[in-house]
Amino acid sequence: MTDTTTTAGTVDVTGHEAAEILASARTHVDPELRRAIDSLPGSMRRIALYHFGWEHADGTPAARHPGKAVRPALVLTAVRALGGEPATAVRAAAAVELVHNFTLLHDDVMDRDITRRHRPTAWRVFGDADAILAGDALQALAQRLLAEDPHPGAPAAAARLAACVVELCAGQHADCALERRGPDEVTLDECLAMAEAKTGALLGCACALGGLYAGAGSEEVDALDGFGREAGLAFQLIDDVIGIWGDPGRTGKPAGADLAARKKSLPVVAALASGTPAGAELAELYARPAARTGGEGEDAARAAGAVERAGGRDWAQAHAADRMSRAVGQLARAVPDPESAGGLLALAEFVTRRTH
Amino acid sequence: MTDTTTTAGTVDVTGHEAAEILASARTHVDPELRRAIDSLPGSMRRIALYHFGWEHADGTPAARHPGKAVRPALVLTAVRALGGEPATAVRAAAAVELVHNFTLLHDDVMDRDITRRHRPTAWRVFGDADAILAGDALQALAQRLLAEDPHPGAPAAAARLAACVVELCAGQHADCALERRGPDEVTLDECLAMAEAKTGALLGCACALGGLYAGAGSEEVDALDGFGREAGLAFQLIDDVIGIWGDPGRTGKPAGADLAARKKSLPVVAALASGTPAGAELAELYARPAARTGGEGEDAARAAGAVERAGGRDWAQAHAADRMSRAVGQLARAVPDPESAGGLLALAEFVTRRTH
Numbered sequence: 001m002t003d004t005t006t007t008a009g010t011v012d013v014t015g016h017e018a019a020e021i022l023a024s025a026r027t028h029v030d031p032e033l034r035r036a037i038d039s040l041p042g043s044m045r046r047i048a049l050y051h052f053g054w055e056h057a058d059g060t061p062a063a064r065h066p067g068k069a070v071r072p073a074l075v076l077t078a079v080r081a082l083g084g085e086p087a088t089a090v091r092a093a094a095a096v097e098l099v100h101n102f103t104l105l106h107d108d109v110m111d112r113d114i115t116r117r118h119r120p121t122a123w124r125v126f127g128d129a130d131a132i133l134a135g136d137a138l139q140a141l142a143q144r145l146l147a148e149d150p151h152p153g154a155p156a157a158a159a160r161l162a163a164c165v166v167e168l169c170a171g172q173h174a175d176c177a178l179e180r181r182g183p184d185e186v187t188l189d190e191c192l193a194m195a196e197a198k199t200g201a202l203l204g205c206a207c208a209l210g211g212l213y214a215g216a217g218s219e220e221v222d223a224l225d226g227f228g229r230e231a232g233l234a235f236q237l238i239d240d241v242i243g244i245w246g247d248p249g250r251t252g253k254p255a256g257a258d259l260a261a262r263k264k265s266l267p268v269v270a271a272l273a274s275g276t277p278a279g280a281e282l283a284e285l286y287a288r289p290a291a292r293t294g295g296e297g298e299d300a301a302r303a304a305g306a307v308e309r310a311g312g313r314d315w316a317q318a319h320a321a322d323r324m325s326r327a328v329g330q331l332a333r334a335v336p337d338p339e340s341a342g343g344l345l346a347l348a349e350f351v352t353r354r355t356h
Numbered sequence: 357m358t359d360t361t362t363t364a365g366t367v368d369v370t371g372h373e374a375a376e377i378l379a380s381a382r383t384h385v386d387p388e389l390r391r392a393i394d395s396l397p398g399s400m401r402r403i404a405l406y407h408f409g410w411e412h413a414d415g416t417p418a419a420r421h422p423g424k425a426v427r428p429a430l431v432l433t434a435v436r437a438l439g440g441e442p443a444t445a446v447r448a449a450a451a452v453e454l455v456h457n458f459t460l461l462h463d464d465v466m467d468r469d470i471t472r473r474h475r476p477t478a479w480r481v482f483g484d485a486d487a488i489l490a491g492d493a494l495q496a497l498a499q500r501l502l503a504e505d506p507h508p509g510a511p512a513a514a515a516r517l518a519a520c521v522v523e524l525c526a527g528q529h530a531d532c533a534l535e536r537r538g539p540d541e542v543t544l545d546e547c548l549a550m551a552e553a554k555t556g557a558l559l560g561c562a563c564a565l566g567g568l569y570a571g572a573g574s575e576e577v578d579a580l581d582g583f584g585r586e587a588g589l590a591f592q593l594i595d596d597v598i599g600i601w602g603d604p605g606r607t608g609k610p611a612g613a614d615l616a617a618r619k620k621s622l623p624v625v626a627a628l629a630s631g632t633p634a635g636a637e638l639a640e641l642y643a644r645p646a647a648r649t650g651g652e653g654e655d656a657a658r659a660a661g662a663v664e665r666a667g668g669r670d671w672a673q674a675h676a677a678d679r680m681s682r683a684v685g686q687l688a689r690a691v692p693d694p695e696s697a698g699g700l701l702a703l704a705e706f707v708t709r710r711t712h
Contacts, residue, residue: 041526043533106492110485129466129532132488136462136495137525143499144518147511155503155511162500169493170397176485177399 018350021343025073025093028086030064032094036141047126047134051105053117057125065117070235070351071096071206077343078210078224081335089213091145092157096206098142099161103168103202105135110176115254139165153212160212164205171197178264183272183286191269195236196229203232207344211334223334230327231348237320238352240265241313244304256300259307262290266319268303271312278309320352374706377699381429381449384442386420388450392497403482403490407461409473413481421473426591426707427452427562433699434566434580437691445569447501448513452562454498455517459524459558461491466532471610495521509568516568520561527553534620539628539642547625551592552585559588563700567690579690586683587704593676594708596621597669600660612656615663618646622675624659627668634665680708 037048049055053064072093076086107113108121109131115121123131146158174194178186207228211221243258243265258265264272271279272286285303307313327348335341393404405411409420428449432442463469464477465487471477479487502514530550534542563584567577599614599621614621620628627635628642641659663669683704691697 040522043526043529044522102492106488110488130529132462132466133525133529136458136492137522139492139495140518140521140525143503144515144522147499147502147514147518158503158514159500162496162503165496166396166400166493166500169489169496170399173399173486173489 015346015350015353017343017346021077021347022069022073022350025076026067026069028076028090029069029072029093029097032090032145033097036094036098036145040137040141043130044134044137047122047130048101048138050125051101051116051122051134053119057120067117068351069097070347071100071202073347074203074206074228074344075210075213077347078207079214080210081340081344082211082214082216082220082224083340084210084214088151089153089210091149091151092154092209092213093206095142095145095157095161096202096209098138098145099165099168100202102135102138102142103165103172105131105138107172109135110172151213153209153215157209157212160205160208164201167197167201171195171199171201174198179262183262183264183283186264186269186272188266188269188273191264191266192233195266196233199236199239200229200232203235204228216334220334223330226330227327227334227344227348230323230330231352234320234323234327234348234352237266237316237323240267241316241320244268244307245313254296256296256304259300259303260290260296262286267307267312267316269312270315270319271307271310274310274312274315276310278306278311282306282310324348324352371702371706371709373699373702377433377703378425378429378706381432382423382425384432384446385425385428385449385453388446388501389453392450392454392501396493396497399486400490400493403478403486404457404494406481407457407472407478407490409475413476423473424707425453426703427456427558429703430559430562430584430700431566431569433703434563435570436566437696437700438567438570438572438576438580439696440566440570444507445509445566447505447507448510448565448569449562451498451501451513451517452558452565454494454501455521455524456558458491458494458498459521459528461487461494463528465491466528507569509565509571513565513568516561516564520557523553523557527551527555527557530554535618539618539620539639542620542625542628544622544625544629547620547622548589551622552589555592555595556585556588559591560584572690576690579686582686583683583690583700583704586679586686587708590676590679590683590704590708593622593672593679596623597672597676600624600663601669610652612652612660615656615659616646616652618642623663623668623672625668626671626675627663627666630666630668630671632666634662634667638662638666676708680704 033052034054037045037052040048046055046059050057053062056062075089075093075096079086079089104116105122108116109123109128113121114124121131122134142161143158146154146161171194174190175198178191178194204225205228207224208221211224216224244256244267248254259268268282271282273279282303285306328345331341331344335344389408390410393401393408396404402411402415406413409418412418431445431449431452435442435445460472461478464472465479465484469477470480477487478490498517499514502510502517527550530546531554534547534550560581561584563580564577567580572580600612600623604610615624624638627638629635638659641655641662684701687697687700691700
């Protein structure tokens with residue numbers, strides 16, 4: 001593909017196309033999302049508007065930090081790829097985004113994460129109970145959107161989204177359970193299965209919902225799900241790499257926070273399993289208590305160096321490429337015409353190539 | 357009605373009829389519920405089976421303590437009252453019970469309640485994160501049952517159940533917010549509104565879903581909702597009375613625990629608002645820190661005496677009767693034929709007359 005130069009650097013046409021798809025999805029889905037959230041009772045609405053970035057903690061309007069809207073974009077782009085009309089699937093796209101945000105609200109409570117989209121997490125502002133309740137309400141809102149949607153694909157989409165939520169819960173459970181175990185008691189296969197349930201499942205579901213709204217057959221829908229899952233795993237691998245080596249000013253999270261907190265992200269577990277001296281060094285570092293108050297930076301830098309020298313970074317990037325190639329294979333099953341598949345491919349490549 | 361004497365004492369025919377309806381509902385809904393829970397991934401299934409009483413904490417089978425199954429019974433009985441076939445609404449009945457249990461799992465985490473159905477609450481056995489996740493999964497499972505149900509009433513039922521969940525969340529938020537405020541900063545109207553959202557809404561929704569599955573019109577469905585809401589408030593008032601003066605061996609909760617924890621239940625708030633010397637005594641008692649380690653019994657007994665002398669118990673019982681009469685009025689709008697309405701009436705009278 002032809003490279004085009006922008007002020008932000010060199011991006012290819014695919015990146016351009018993805019950015020346009022994402023912006024267009026935001027434009028179409030944001031009003032539906034906002035309308036749904038505005039229908040909540042005041043107490044729940046306030047927390048949701050803060051979490052989504054539409055309001056400050058004190059209830060004054062905020063310039064919403066535009067999230068990437070990857071999941072809604074996947075829904076709408078999958079509809080188009082299967083020959084459907086994306087405008088008919090805006091509710092489904094909003095429903096997927098609501099489910100994503102319900103899981104973020106709950107995961108932040110469980111993981112005690114303190115920052116989300118450059119701001120304090122909802123539980124820090126409103127307390128655990130309100131963050132849990134707002135998450136519960138967003139899950140219900142997602143299902144309400146689909147239940148009230150007269151589109152013939154809506155009931156199957158609702159069932160699929162509900163099944164996906166169950167998988168997301170099992171994935172988060174596995175994540176918490178893995179975090180409680182020692183660094184030498186966790187296998188890479190377990191971590192990959194956890195990442196598929198926790199991240200891949202909803203990206204797959206987003207694509208599958210697009211297929212259902214386009215009236216696709218079950219084979220196409222399942223292949224779309226497979227495409228999203230594989231791309232989702234590639235995305236998670238790159239996200240983990242960025243979580244260690246990314247620019248905190250762009251990620252919105254403190255540098256090396258996951259390493260300092262001894263999180264077992266995929267590059268870390270690959271490094272631990274590498275059988276290298278650097279892997280052993282990392283295991284020794286991870287066996288110590290999580291670094292606190294002052295020492296995090298140096299501690300995280302040492303851990304990052306060990307992960308890199310143990311091959312964790314290279315493995316994650318290579319495995320992300322492998323997952324992307326599996327994703328492309330699934331996509332070809334669902335959408336044989338390369339031109340029709342272009343949008344989904346551009347999105348998958350965009351999220352797995354991003355540098356922030 | 358003719359009184360009949362049983363070994364348990366004197367019960368009327370209505371009580372008999374209600375007990376039979378509840379037992380029948382359990383018989384029909386339990387297999388559907390169990391099948392739904394068995395479809396969960398292992399990690400979530402284990403927590404759900406413990407919470408529902410099918411398994412002990414170690415995963416061995418338990419003799420399930422048969423819950424009252426009031427909500428499923430309301431669904432099935434409402435279907436019958438409107439001339440429908442209850443067997444067609446078993447999934448809807450199971451969905452309502454799943455939603456009820458999702459809220460119990462989450463409320464117990466937020467309220468730090470330690471006992472549920474005579475056993476340690478799920479968060480005490482599995483931790484907060486797992487109890488939250490299992491609740492999330494049960495909400496999803498409820499919606500999945502309805503989304504996969506080919507019954508023509510299912511989409512409207514799914515939308516109504518989702519809207520109800522949002523109301524339940526707002527009700528639990530209001531409950532938590534009321535508990536944080538001082539005893540003199542809470543009005544009885546606020547507490548009644550909270551109880552309607554937290555308890556009335558789901559009982560109303562159960563009845564409304566029965567109407568939808570019977571193909572009833574929107575006026576009948578709304579009147580059924582109103583019936584369930586009013587009966588639900590009567591139920592909550594009686595439940596609060598039992599929470600103070602009931603037999604711990606039958607309630608499954610420690611005696612006076614809510615009073616010792618300074619909970620603002622409806623009889624308590626009525627007593628606080630009574631303008632009586634006993635109300636002032638209660639306010640003074642409630643202004644002190646919650647009683648702990650040893651002094652709970654005496655402290656709770658003093659508080660219970662003050663609530664009673666301030667008229668909180670009499671008010672709660674009279675207001676429950678008032679709500680029951682409003683419920684009967686709503687029921688007559690939905691089901692004019694007294695014979696058809698008999699089952700719902702028997703259920704409402706049963707839950708508001710129970711002594712344990």
